[in-house]
Amino acid sequence: MxxxxxxxxxxxxxxxxxxxxxxxxxxxxxxxxxxxxxxxxxxxxxxxxxxxxxxxxxxxxxxxxxxxxxxxxxxxxxxxxxxxxxxxxxxxxxxxxxxxxxxxxxxxxxxxxxxxxxxxxxxxxxxxxxxxxxxxxxxxxxxxxxxxxxxxxxxLAASLDRPPRGKRVAVLGHAYNVFDEYLNFGILKKLSQLGVEPVTVDTFTPGQIDQGAVGLSKDLFWSYGREVVGAAFYCLHSRAVDGVILVASFGCGPDSLITEIISRRFAESSIPLMSIILDEHSSGVGLATRVEAFVDMLNWRDRT
Ligand code: SF4
The missing domain is CATH 3.40.50.11890 (Rossmann fold)
Known part of the structure; x- marks a missing residue:
């Protein structure tokens, strides 16, 4: 069979x-x-x-x-x-x-x-x-x-402890959005080409995600949503990354909630956050331009 x-x-x-x-x-x-x-x-x-x-x-x-x-x-x-x-x-x-x-x-x-x-x-x-x-x-x-x-x-869990190769950016979202290169126009490869080390939710240990999720006023009962929020909040406290890119899907209820929770918390921090919403009309050129601008901004911050 x-x-x-x-x-x-x-x-x-x-x-x-x-x-x-x-x-x-x-x-x-x-x-x-x-x-x-x-x-x-x-x-x-x-x-x-x-x-x-x-x-x-x-x-x-x-x-x-x-x-x-x-x-x-x-x-x-x-x-x-x-x-x-x-x-x-x-x-x-x-x-x-x-x-x-x-x-x-x-x-x-x-x-x-x-x-x-x-x-x-x-x-x-x-x-x-x-x-x-x-x-x-x-x-x-x-x-x-x-x-x-x-x-x-x-x-994978050991990679956050290693010194970064250049800038390090967390690309956070559901695994099917982050790893399907067709859906996200190869965002992980694009970052690597720009000299940035991308890390994803599975790079964070369950302990690190729990540590980050402690910052929630109410525990999230969506397993994958909690992982994304926990990893994002861990980045805020640990300063383990230079920036965060959130990848969400259009038409996704859980994604709209976690994007809002994370954006509000990052608005009070100095770690840059960019959020990308994928849908069937997304353009690869537009996304590449946004990623390049984000990386330029991270490099510019170092020079000022
Ligand atoms: S609605 Fe959101 S969480 Fe549910 S399957 Fe779609 S993308 Fe995934």
Whole structure:
């Protein structure tokens, strides 16, 4: 059975695990290729206008896989941490896929950190049933994938402690906005070309994010939103970066809230903040110009 994994949304949060599983060949896992204009067009055709850009892109990836796979991996993610949740769009994702592209078998385990370990394992086991005997092997491979994930996080977490190579800028936002080069016109590469070291949310340890999030008057119950706010506030206290670029999506409720919270706090600080909103009409030239101007301003501050 060939299982398709769309290279979109939470793929970017669990990339080491998913790539490990694809290499293991326990099951035939096919990850869709990078986002391109065709996938975006396909996603736009399958979604309402009100839907956020990352979900439109996800649907484009789903469409691109249909001809090559027997089933799609679309987990129904409710919560990844106790008493915290992620955007409800992830809860409804399997239903959106069914409504959008019709009858394709889905491997759609519900993931809920509020459940006991036993109940969660039963749910994963149930969702892997279509794989027959292979599911035991896949289950073993999942343990290896979790180890690969931990290893990558450990490596990244050390980078903030190293002296920066030139200027250092935190590019903060959902992983699918920050790492999808088509959506953000290669902002990380652009910064590197300008001699700036970009760091992203996964560079911050959970401890640093908690330290930053202490500055909130009320704890945020959105897991990923809290990570972004925690990392941004940590930058304010630690002075670990020279500037912060926030990357948000048009049409995203959680992003509009966290952009506002962060902007208000940075308005009282001397660390420069630039916020970028991505939508399907964004221009690569416009974005490159803004990034260049931001870096020029950081360099100019050093000279005055
Ligand atoms: S958090 Fe925002 S960008 Fe992400 S899926 Fe939800 S609405 Fe879309």
């Amino acid at each position: 060939r299982i398709g994994v769309p290279r979109a949304l939470l793929y970017y949060n669990f990339r080491p695990s998913l790539e490990y599983l694809a290499q293991e060949k326990t099951a035939e896992i096919i990850i869709s290729s990078a986002t391109n204009n065709k996938k975006l067009e396909q996603g736009l055709a399958l979604c309402d206008d009100e839907v956020c850009l990352p979900v439109k892109v996800f649907m484009g990836h789903v469409q691109s896989l249909l001809a090559d796979v027997d089933a799609l991996f679309v987990p129904r993610v409710i919560s990844l941490e106790k008493k915290r949740y992620i955007c409800p769009k992830f809860l409804g994702l399997p239903d959106m896929v069914r409504a959008g592209v019709g009858k394709i078998p889905l491997i759609a385990p519900a993931i809920n950190a509020a459940w006991s370990r036993h109940r969660q394992l039963r749910e994963v086991e149930r969702s892997l049933k279509p794989l027959g005997k292979k599911r035991t092997k896949l289950w073993e491979a999942l343990q290896g994938a979790a180890a690969a994930e931990k290893q990558q996080r450990r490596q």
